Amino acid sequence: xxxxxxxxxxxxxxxxxxxxxxxxxxxxHFADMDALDLTDVVPMTQPYPLRNVFREDVVVEGLLxxxxxxxxxxxxxxxxxxxxxxxxxx
Numbered sequence: 001x002x003x004x005x006x007x008x009x010x011x012x013x014x015x016x017x018x019x020x021x022x023x024x025x026x027x028x029h030f031a032d033m034d035a036l037d038l039t040d041v042v043p044m045t046q047p048y049p050l051r052n053v054f055r056e057d058v059v060v061e062g063l064l065x066x067x068x069x070x071x072x073x074x075x076x077x078x079x080x081x082x083x084x085x086x087x088x089x090x
Contacts, residue, residue, distance in 0.1 A: 004011045004019065011019060065078060074081035 001016055003023070004016060069075040069078065069080070072080050
């Protein structure tokens with residue numbers, strides 16, 4: 001009940017009983033792991049060898065400004081024309 005209140009969980013009595021039982025089971029499992037002798041186990045940060053998964057950078061031709069602006073609803077001085085956020089209407 002105290003943990004549910006601290007976590008701001010709105011649990012009914014059945015949910016509190018079930019959650020309390022599940023939490024107790026997890027804590028027992030953690031205690032079992034703490035009891036293991038791991039002195040000869042080498043710590044690891046990654047279970048598999050790391051490799052770069054990114055693709056190679058490839059330079060490609062971009063879009064032409066005039067073609068892009070031709071598709072815009074409004075353009076002015078080689079830029080998109082957008083309505084102001086506050087105040088004036090166009």
